[in-house]
Amino acid sequence: MPVYLLFLLPMAFLLQPGTWAGEIIKGKEVKAHSRPYMAYLRIQRGTKMGRCGGFLVAENFVLTAAHCQAGKITVVLGAHNISRQEKSQQVIQVKKAYPHEEYDDVYSDNDIMLLELSTPAKLSKRVKPIALATAGKIVKPGKKCRVAGWGLTIAHNNSSSANTLREVQVKVLKDAECRDLRYNNWTMLCAGKAGKGDGATQGDSGGPLVCRGKAQGIVSWGPIDLPGVYTRLSTFIGWIQETMEGTPFCGPPGLTA
The missing domain is CATH 2.40.10.10 (Trypsin-like serine proteases)
Known part of the structure; x- marks a missing residue:
């Protein structure tokens, strides 16, 4: 039976006390702000703090994995170095999370979640949705x-x-x-x-x-x-559109075919 390294599950808390984190293996640093759709998610589950990735798909929606669901999620847009308070950064609280209704945390199926932002992102060269x-x-x-x-x-x-x-x-x-x-x-x-x-x-x-x-x-x-x-x-484009259309302030610039 294979041994699994899950990207983010409760067992990941064992990596370090109170945290879970990760890496891009054999990757390299990108040119600053060259990926304006990227979102950094600060995850809080009780007293434990961690991180996830995500990406902007509309001015008020970020897409991420359902297993990143937590009691409190803060979205940071326009970031390159997350240890600094860059002028381009926009820190926005999540108003509501929409994990897929059929997400299976055992088989990691339908692992997708939309995050509705409390305030729309201010779009710029350093903050913009991805198709x-x-x-x-x-x-x-x-x-x-x-x-x-x-x-x-x-x-x-x-x-x-x-x-x-x-x-x-x-x-x-x-x-x-x-x-x-x-x-x-x-x-x-x-x-x-x-x-x-x-x-x-x-x-x-x-x-x-x-x-x-x-x-x-x-x-x-x-x-x-x-x-x-x-x-x-x-497989999930229809679900994404229906979920976004069911909430206010919906803008679909990230749904370009």
Whole structure:
């Protein structure tokens, strides 16, 4: 039976007292503010603090993973170095979270959540939505994509904080390369390369898998030393639109086909 390293589940609290975090494995720092859709999420579950990733899809909505749900979530937009108070940063509280109604925390299925912001983001060159996948259109295996996030960097068993946004390139794989008891090719896709350790892990949860300028997936989970598994966004476009349309201040700039 494979051993799993889940990107963000309650067991992740065991990593460090009161925290959970993660890394972009073998990634590199991106040019500051070159990914204006990225959102940094401060997660609070009781007395425990942590982080997740996310991405802006409309001026008042951020998309992330359902397993990032918590009692209190604060969204930071326009950030590059999260240890600094950059002038471009917008810190906004979440008004309401909309995890998918059929999210399964055992099998990590339907791992998607919309966050409605208490106030709309002020759009600029450093804060803007990203286009989403086309409904029903499958990303072809072999496609090179990128995944970004903030978290810990790990080298030779020594971890240190990585406060700047980092990114790594991964390749979309065939479903047959990602077979697992929990893998559902309708709601999930996988990317990376077995044994290489390239990709995302804890703390990068909720961030986007971006292929040619469109968000095609959400960082979800993955076994140790095997490809990462992402929520397949093309399956959920209808759910995203319906959820956003059911709330006030809805603006769909991130839903460009």
